[in-house]
Amino acid sequence: MSIVLPLDEEQRDALQELLNISMGQAANSLAQLIETKIDISIPKISAVTPTQLYGLLFETEGAFYTRQSFLGDVHGEVMSVLSQAGLTEVATLMDYEDPLSEEDIQEIILELCNILAGACLAGLSEQLELTTNLNMPTLFQPDKSNFDDLKWQHSLVMEVQFVIAISSFSMRVVFCLDDESLARMKNTLDELLA
Amino acid sequence: MFEQLVGKLPVGIGIVDEQFNVVYLNDFFLDRLPHDLRDCYKDTPVTDLFQGQAKFLKRRLKSVFVLQHPSFSYWEQRPHIFPFKSSRPITGEETQMYQNMEILPIKDKSSGQKLACIFLQDVTAQASYFRAQQKLSEALKKEHEAQRKLIRKLDTAQSQLIQAEKMASTGQLAAGIAHEINNPVGFVNANLNTLGQYASHLISICDGVYVQLEQFNNELKEQIDALFQSNHYDLLKEDITELIEESSDGLTRVKDIVENLKNFSLENTEGVQTVDVCTICNQLITLISAQYSAPHYKFECEHEKVEVMGNPGPLKQALMNVMINAAQAIETKGFVKLSVIEKGDSVVIKILDSGCGIPVKHRKRVFEPFFTTKPEGQGQGLGLSVAYTAIEQHQGKISISSKENKGTVVEITIPKQLSCLENESIDRELDSPLTP
Numbered sequence: 001m002s003i004v005l006p007l008d009e010e011q012r013d014a015l016q017e018l019l020n021i022s023m024g025q026a027a028n029s030l031a032q033l034i035e036t037k038i039d040i041s042i043p044k045i046s047a048v049t050p051t052q053l054y055g056l057l058f059e060t061e062g063a064f065y066t067r068q069s070f071l072g073d074v075h076g077e078v079m080s081v082l083s084q085a086g087l088t089e090v091a092t093l094m095d096y097e098d099p100l101s102e103e104d105i106q107e108i109i110l111e112l113c114n115i116l117a118g119a120c121l122a123g124l125s126e127q128l129e130l131t132t133n134l135n136m137p138t139l140f141q142p143d144k145s146n147f148d149d150l151k152w153q154h155s156l157v158m159e160v161q162f163v164i165a166i167s168s169f170s171m172r173v174v175f176c177l178d179d180e181s182l183a184r185m186k187n188t189l190d191e192l193l194a
Numbered sequence: 195m196f197e198q199l200v201g202k203l204p205v206g207i208g209i210v211d212e213q214f215n216v217v218y219l220n221d222f223f224l225d226r227l228p229h230d231l232r233d234c235y236k237d238t239p240v241t242d243l244f245q246g247q248a249k250f251l252k253r254r255l256k257s258v259f260v261l262q263h264p265s266f267s268y269w270e271q272r273p274h275i276f277p278f279k280s281s282r283p284i285t286g287e288e289t290q291m292y293q294n295m296e297i298l299p300i301k302d303k304s305s306g307q308k309l310a311c312i313f314l315q316d317v318t319a320q321a322s323y324f325r326a327q328q329k330l331s332e333a334l335k336k337e338h339e340a341q342r343k344l345i346r347k348l349d350t351a352q353s354q355l356i357q358a359e360k361m362a363s364t365g366q367l368a369a370g371i372a373h374e375i376n377n378p379v380g381f382v383n384a385n386l387n388t389l390g391q392y393a394s395h396l397i398s399i400c401d402g403v404y405v406q407l408e409q410f411n412n413e414l415k416e417q418i419d420a421l422f423q424s425n426h427y428d429l430l431k432e433d434i435t436e437l438i439e440e441s442s443d444g445l446t447r448v449k450d451i452v453e454n455l456k457n458f459s460l461e462n463t464e465g466v467q468t469v470d471v472c473t474i475c476n477q478l479i480t481l482i483s484a485q486y487s488a489p490h491y492k493f494e495c496e497h498e499k500v501e502v503m504g505n506p507g508p509l510k511q512a513l514m515n516v517m518i519n520a521a522q523a524i525e526t527k528g529f530v531k532l533s534v535i536e537k538g539d540s541v542v543i544k545i546l547d548s549g550c551g552i553p554v555k556h557r558k559r560v561f562e563p564f565f566t567t568k569p570e571g572q573g574q575g576l577g578l579s580v581a582y583t584a585i586e587q588h589q590g591k592i593s594i595s596s597k598e599n600k601g602t603v604v605e606i607t608i609p610k611q612l613s614c615l616e617n618e619s620i621d622r623e624l625d626s627p628l629t630p
Contacts, residue, residue, distance in 0.1 A: 029261045095253055107271040111257075118263035136266040136296065 007156070011189045012045055015158070019043040022123025023160045029119045030162070034093040041161040048157050050150040056157070057081055057174060058142040065140040066113040070121055072132035074181035078117040079140070079174045082109055086169030093164075106139060113137045116162060116173055124175075128188045156182055206276070206314030209300070214239045214255055217309060226278045240312075246277045258297045258310045267295040269321050280318040292321035357561065368563075372452045379452065383445050390438045397431055466612065471500045471541055474510055475532050478517055486521035489547070494533040502541055502610045508584035509608075512592075515577035516545050516604050523549025523602060540590075543606040551598040560594060581606075589613065 007015065020043055027038040048056060057079055058065060064082040069075075091100055091108050100108070114137050125132040158175040177185065200207055206222040215237050224232060231243060240255075241248035250272065254265045267275060269292040280291040294315040302309060404422070407415055472495050479491045520530045528548040535542045552560060559565045561582045566575030585592045590608035 029263075033257055033260055095249070103271040107267070110266065110268070110271070114266055115257065115261060115263065119261055122263055134264065136268075 007045070007186065007189075010193055011186060014189050014193055015185075016043055016045055018124060018127045019045070019120075019158055019160065022120055022127060025123040026116055026119030027162060030115055033115065034090070036093055037165040039163045039165060041163075044159045046157055046159075047154045049154060050147045050152065053155065053157065053174075053176070054142065054147040056159070057172070058147075064109045065142060066109060066137045067140045068113060068117055068134060068137035070132050070134045072125070073130035074125075074132060074177060074184055076175060076177040076181055078113075078121065078134075079176070080113040080117060080137075081172045081174075082112065083168070083170045086164065086167035089167035090164060090169050109139065110137050112171065113173075116171065120160070120173060120175070128185065128192070130185075130188065152179075204316075206312065206316075208240065208312040208314070210240050210255065210310050210312065212259055212308055214241055214252065216240050216243065222314065223276075226276075244276045247272070247275045251275065254295075254297055255310055258299050259308060262299045262308075264299065265297045267293075269294055269317050273321065276314060278316075280316065289318065289322070291316050292318045375448065375452050379445060379448055383442075383449075386438065386442055386445065390435075390442070393434050393438060397434070400427060400431070466503055466505055468501050469504045469506045469509060471502060471534050471543060472498065474506070474513060475534060475543070478510070478514055479532065482514070482517050482521050486518075486524075488526055488528070489521055489524040489549075490529040492529060492531040494531065495535075497534075497536065500534050500536055500541055502588075502608055503612050504588050504608065505584075508580075509588065512581035512584035512606070513543065513545075515581045516592075516606070519577060520545050520547035520549065520602065520604070523547050523551070525550070528601075537607075539611070540607050540609050543608075545604045545606075546601065548601040551600055551602055552594070552596040553598055557594065557596060561592075 023040050023043060027040045031038045058081070060081050062084045064084060066080045066082070068078045068080075070078065087105065087108065088098070088100065090112070091104065092098070094108060094111070096104055096108060114134075117137070118134050121132055121134055124130075155176045155178075159172060161170060161172045163170045201221050203220060204222065207218075207220040208216065208223050209218040211217055216235055216239070219227075219235060224235075227235060227243065231238075235243060241252055244251070250267075254267065257263075258265050273292045274290045275293050275295055276291070278291040278293075280289050294317050296313045296315075298311045298313070300309050300311050301307070400422075403418065407418060410418065475493055475495075479493060483489075483491050517530065517532070524530065524547060531544075531546040533544045533546070535544070556565075556567065560578050562575070563579040564575040565579075568575075582592055585606055585608065588608045589612055590606060592604065592606045594602060594604050596602040
């Protein structure tokens with residue numbers, strides 16, 4: 001991506017490290033809850049345009065999407081992409097009984113997102129000493145044309161992928177911050193680095 | 195003050211400890227608790243108090259305690275977590291309460307004990323509105339679909355009606371015209387024949403006079419000669435025979451047209467009888483191959499004999515017309531294949547040719563009376579209309595599919611037995627023809 005990242009090298013490294021820690025915590029929480037091993041990817045940090053964001057997230061085949069906003073010291077949205085494959089195994093781990101109804105599947109998706117996004121955000125906020133409150137997640141049917149119409153130009157996205165070891169299930173969680181929150185986070189990072 | 199406020203809030207607030215034992219319930223919960231439990235609810239597991247969804251509640255509480263992160267549940271996926279009724283037990287609108295739930299991790303400030311706070315929202319109104327909307331939209335969708343089907347049906351019915359009307363009116367018209375024209379054509383034809391004879395007599399008289407011319411005196415000879423000259427006798431003699439011949443040819447053509455029109459209205463007295471389709475087909479191939487020798491003819495049938503109840507005249511005419519078209523579609527090289535297939539209670543006759551095909555723009559009109567692509571005077575555009583009417587009267591179907599420069603298939607399906615009602619009507623139609 002040729003866009004100049006609004007973070008400098010040091011800030012980026014620091015953020016990546018913080019994310020790594022908080023994602024690890026998130027994975028641990030989930031692992032504890034469903035008693036299975038969870039692998040995480042190295043967090044990716046990049047700046048994207050709305051169209052790029054759409055491509056990054058919503059051109060995945062065989063996936064469910066959710067979004068969830070958060071408020072507090074920083075504002076933004078978490079979007080998650082969940083693979084349809086392997087969901088049944090995860091459901092069993094979460095104590096759901098086969099066969100899954102449409103409502104069960106929706107509930108599992110929402111709960112998974114809530115747990116992972118919540119854990120990531122909580123971890124990150126804690127490291128940065130910010131307070132955040134996550135609102136309830138909702139299922140999301142993205143529409144490309146709507147993304148082309150979005151008002152913002154660039155946004156910082158932090159992306160991490162979770163893979164549940166025993167099934168083919170995987171999930172990507174992407175955080176997006178608004179401009180004001182980005183500035184605030186940069187300040188906090190600077191304070192940490194100083 | 196805050197305690198009162200929390201107590202009276204129109205949302206359910208309940209607090210449980212790590213063993214899921216109830217620490218606090220506000221009025222929203224208490225009002226809906228059975229009477230015998232109202233005094234002893236404290237330190238009872240919340241999953242004992244509200245048993246319906248105990249498993250789910252336990253799972254969610256555990257998740258909140260482990261993750262220290264809020265958990266959400268919506269009415270869309272799990273409408274009734276707590277077995278509460280929604281208001282109005284008297285006026286009859288009582289239903290199960292639809293609920294949204296949120297569980298938050300909290301900490302007792304003095305003891306540092308981990309607790310979970312359950313918020314319960316009554317969203318019955320919202321849910322029932324949403325459901326009503328959904329039902330409405332489904333009903334609308336269904337209705338819309340039904341309407342679209344109906345419109346499609348109407349469209350087909352209308353075009354069939356137009357086609358049938360066209361056929362019927364043209365049939366009547368044709369019968370009428372045939373009747374009216376046949377009489378004058380008859381006497382004109384007779385008169386023309388007589389006229390031809392008279393003309394030849396007149397010519398012999400004149401020729402006789404001309405031969406005798408030498409025996410007249412000069413004055414008379416000159417006068418007669420001048421008379422011949424001034425009336426252009428040579429030209430007259432030459433032309434008159436040709437004119438009469440041409441007129442007689444024209445009349446034959448008029449007779450042909452009238453004959454076809456009669457066929458079109460299917461005036462035929464043979465009546466319904468058993469007809470062997472195979473025999474008809476073979477006869478037709480012999481007949482048509484004599485006239486059109488370019489195509490190679492094939493006949494295919496699994497049986498020696500395939501019998502249907504029908505009227506042989508119109509049936510033959512219909513097949514003939516279709517076959518002539520097939521034969522004419524082939525100019526130099528190609529084939530015409532006739533196959534007869536028995537299919538349950540019906541017989542399918544397929545006429546396939548490897549000819550020039552029918553252009554798309556003409557395909558819809560081929561059954562229209564008087565629609566032809568042949569040069570004027572060579573076709574009346576009645577062939578397929580006649581076939582259509584005949585097949586229709588046998589309660590059958592005729593359909594054409596064609597590809598330009600590849601060929602055409604005409605498929606005719608007729609039932610082996612005519613149903614009684616139609617049978618009578620065919621007989622009636624065919625027994626009382628208009629006599630020309």
